[in-house]
Amino acid sequence: MTILVNGLVTTTLPVADRGLQYGDGLFETIALRNGEPLLWERHLQRLTGGCRRLGLPPPDAQLLRQELDQIAGTETRAVAKIILTRGGSGRGYRADPGAAATRIVQRLAWPAHSENIAQHGALVCWCAMRLARQPRLAGLKHLNRLEQVQARAEWQDEYAEGLMRDSDGLVIEGTKTNLFLVQADGTLVTPDLSQSGVAGVMRAQILDSTAALGLVCRVEPVTVGTLESAQELFLTNSLIGLWPIRQLEARQYVVGPVSKKIQAALQAAGCLA
Amino acid sequence: MTILVNGLVTTTLPVADRGLQYGDGLFETIALRNGEPLLWERHLQRLTGGCRRLGLPPPDAQLLRQELDQIAGTETRAVAKIILTRGGSGRGYRADPGAAATRIVQRLAWPAHSENIAQHGALVCWCAMRLARQPRLAGLKHLNRLEQVQARAEWQDEYAEGLMRDSDGLVIEGTKTNLFLVQADGTLVTPDLSQSGVAGVMRAQILDSTAALGLVCRVEPVTVGTLESAQELFLTNSLIGLWPIRQLEARQYVVGPVSKKIQAALQAAGCLA
Numbered sequence: 001m002t003i004l005v006n007g008l009v010t011t012t013l014p015v016a017d018r019g020l021q022y023g024d025g026l027f028e029t030i031a032l033r034n035g036e037p038l039l040w041e042r043h044l045q046r047l048t049g050g051c052r053r054l055g056l057p058p059p060d061a062q063l064l065r066q067e068l069d070q071i072a073g074t075e076t077r078a079v080a081k082i083i084l085t086r087g088g089s090g091r092g093y094r095a096d097p098g099a100a101a102t103r104i105v106q107r108l109a110w111p112a113h114s115e116n117i118a119q120h121g122a123l124v125c126w127c128a129m130r131l132a133r134q135p136r137l138a139g140l141k142h143l144n145r146l147e148q149v150q151a152r153a154e155w156q157d158e159y160a161e162g163l164m165r166d167s168d169g170l171v172i173e174g175t176k177t178n179l180f181l182v183q184a185d186g187t188l189v190t191p192d193l194s195q196s197g198v199a200g201v202m203r204a205q206i207l208d209s210t211a212a213l214g215l216v217c218r219v220e221p222v223t224v225g226t227l228e229s230a231q232e233l234f235l236t237n238s239l240i241g242l243w244p245i246r247q248l249e250a251r252q253y254v255v256g257p258v259s260k261k262i263q264a265a266l267q268a269a270g271c272l273a
Numbered sequence: 274m275t276i277l278v279n280g281l282v283t284t285t286l287p288v289a290d291r292g293l294q295y296g297d298g299l300f301e302t303i304a305l306r307n308g309e310p311l312l313w314e315r316h317l318q319r320l321t322g323g324c325r326r327l328g329l330p331p332p333d334a335q336l337l338r339q340e341l342d343q344i345a346g347t348e349t350r351a352v353a354k355i356i357l358t359r360g361g362s363g364r365g366y367r368a369d370p371g372a373a374a375t376r377i378v379q380r381l382a383w384p385a386h387s388e389n390i391a392q393h394g395a396l397v398c399w400c401a402m403r404l405a406r407q408p409r410l411a412g413l414k415h416l417n418r419l420e421q422v423q424a425r426a427e428w429q430d431e432y433a434e435g436l437m438r439d440s441d442g443l444v445i446e447g448t449k450t451n452l453f454l455v456q457a458d459g460t461l462v463t464p465d466l467s468q469s470g471v472a473g474v475m476r477a478q479i480l481d482s483t484a485a486l487g488l489v490c491r492v493e494p495v496t497v498g499t500l501e502s503a504q505e506l507f508l509t510n511s512l513i514g515l516w517p518i519r520q521l522e523a524r525q526y527v528v529g530p531v532s533k534k535i536q537a538a539l540q541a542a543g544c545l546a
Contacts, residue, residue, distance in 0.1 A: 011382075015283075020358075020416070054419075054423070073380070092384065093418065093448055095422065132406055144367065144417035152367045
C-alpha cells in the first residue's frame with residue numbers, strides 16, 4: 001500500500017524521528033469508502049486540537065487532504081492512517097524548535113471485521129490492564145500506546161474487544177473503541193475522558209447527533225455497577241462504526257432499539273463504511 | 274553517526290514498525306569510553322528484564338554486544354543507543370506473534386554536559402507535568418515518553434534538570450535522571466519506582482554499592498516535605514554519572530560529603546565516562 005512521508009513515496013522513516021524515539025506524535029485512522037475519507041472534518045479537527053495540546057505545529061489542512069486523496073485509491077473500503085510527529089532532533093527529550101514535523105499518510109487494507117458483529121453484537125471481555133490517569137494526555141490519539149498493546153495481548157480471537165478501566169476502577173473504553181451505555185430510562189451515557197482514554201471521532205459524531213434523534217447523552221464517570229445495570233451497551237470507532245455488545249464476560253445484553261436507532265442514523269448520515 | 278538496524282547499516286526504519294506506530298519497545302542509552310560500553314551488564318540486564326515484562330523476545334546478548342562493538346568507534350566519549358521494538362505488523366494493537374523484533378544500535382555524539390555541574394552542582398526546577406501511576410509500565414525504559422517530552426518543554430537552558438512528581442504528589446525522578454536524597458542522619462533515600470518512573474542503571478549501580486561504602490540506602494515513597502528536609506540531593510544517569518543539586522527553585526543545598534563519596538566511588542569503579 002502507498003505511503004507518503006512529507007509528500008514523498010517511501011516505506012521508511014529516519015531512525016532519528018521523535019515518533020520512534022519517544023512516541024512524540026499523533027495519529028488518525030480514517031475509513032475510506034470509494035476513496036472518500038469519512039468524517040474528514042472531525043478527524044482534521046481532532047488532529048489539529050491534539051497538535052495544539054502537544055505543542056506540535058498544526059497540519060496544513062489542504063496539503064494533508066491532497067496527500068490523502070493521492071493515496072486513497074478507489075477500493076470500496078480501505079483505511080487511511082495519518083501520523084504526525086515532532087520530526088527529527090538530536091538525542092534527548094528536548095525538542096529542536098527549528099525541526100520540521102513529520103507527516104505520514106498511508107493507505108492500509110480494510111480489516112476483516114465481521115458484518116455480523118454490527119448486526120448481532122460483540123462478545124467482549126474485561127482487560128486486566130488498567131489505564132493510567134494522565135489529564136495532560138487524556139483524550140489524545142497520541143503515539144504512546146503501550147497500555148492498549150498490553151491490553152490487546154490478553155486475548156486472541158475469542159472476543160471482539162476488551163473493556164478497560166482506569167487505575168481508580170472507572171470504566172473508560174475498549175482497547176480500540178469508545179463505549180456507550182443506554183440506561184433504563186433511555187438516556188445515553190459515555191465515559192468522561194478527562195483523565196484517560198482516546199476521544200474518538202465516531203463518539204464525537206454520536207454526541208453531536210443524539211439531540212436530533214430525541215435522545216439525551218451525558219458524559220460522566222462510569223462505574224462497573226452503572227455499566228452492569230445498563231439496558232444496552234455499544235462500542236464505536238471510525239472503522240467499525242457501531243458494534244452493539246451482546247455479551248460482556250458472563251453477562252448478556254440485548255441488541256436494543258437505541259443502539260439500532262443510532263446505527264441507522266450513522267448509516268443515513270454517511271458515517272459508516 | 275553509524276546506525277545498524279537488524280545488523281544492516283542504514284538510517285531508516287519501516288513506517289510499519291510498531292516502535293513508531295505505538296511506541297511498542299524499549300531503549301538503552303549507554304556511555305561509551307574509548308569505545309567501551311560502561312555498565313554493559315546492567316544495561317543488558319535491564320533490557321532483558323524489560324523484554325520479559327512487555328512480552329518481547331529477549332535480545333541475543335552476544336549479537337547485541339557484537340553490533341555495539343561494531344558501531345562504538347574509539348572516541349574518548351560517545352553515546353550508544355539501543356532500541357528494541359516488537360517489529361512490524363499489520364494495523365492494530367494486536368501483535369503478530371510471528372513478527373521478528375527490530376534491533377537498532379547506533380552511536381551518537383557525546384552531549385555537551387558541563388563538567389562544572391558534576392563538581393559544583395545543578396540548578397533544578399519543579400516540572401508542572403506529573404507522571405501517571407501505571408504499575409505495569411513503571412520502571413521500564415520503554416518508548417512511550419510523552420510525559421518526559423512535555424516536562425522537558427517547560428524550561429530552556431536556565432535549569433540543568435526538572436524534577437517530576439506523580440499524580441499523587443510523590444517525588445519520583447528528573448526528566449532524564451533518577452534522584453537520591455541524603456537525610457540528616459546520613460541515610461540515603463531514592464524514590465520507589467513501582468508506580469512510575471524509569472529504574473536507571475546508574476541508580477542500580479549505586480543501590481548495589483552503598484553497603485560497601487558503609488552507607489544505608491532505602492527505596493521508599495518520597496514526599497516534597499522529605500525532599501525539602503534533605504541535607505544533600507543528587508541526580509544520576511548513565512551519561513552524567515552523578516550531579517549534586519545545588520539549588521532546587523529557591524532552595525539551596527550543599528554539595529555534600531555523601532554525594533562526593535559516592536561520586537568518587539563511581540569514578541573508582543570505572544562507571545563514569
